[in-house]
Amino acid sequence: xxxxxxxxxxxxxxxxxxxxxxxxxxxxxxxxxxxxxxxxxxxxxxxxxxxxxxxxxxxxxxxxx
Numbered sequence: 001x002x003x004x005x006x007x008x009x010x011x012x013x014x015x016x017x018x019x020x021x022x023x024x025x026x027x028x029x030x031x032x033x034x035x036x037x038x039x040x041x042x043x044x045x046x047x048x049x050x051x052x053x054x055x056x057x058x059x060x061x062x063x064x065x
Contacts, residue, residue: 007059
């Protein structure tokens with residue numbers, strides 16, 4: 001399975017499951033949603049759900065195994 005690394009404004013990085021285009025779509029959908037709607041993704045290492053504020057995302061990077 002492919003994964004995407006997300007970098008946030010504070011410099012934190014999260015690796016999530018999914019192709020960059022799919023992750024980007026989820027983030028953009030959350031940004032277009034209601035005020036403070038989070039982008040729900042799955043942590044690639046733990047399988048746990050994580051929620052990110054789309055306004056804090058500064059970079060996406062494809063991670064190849």
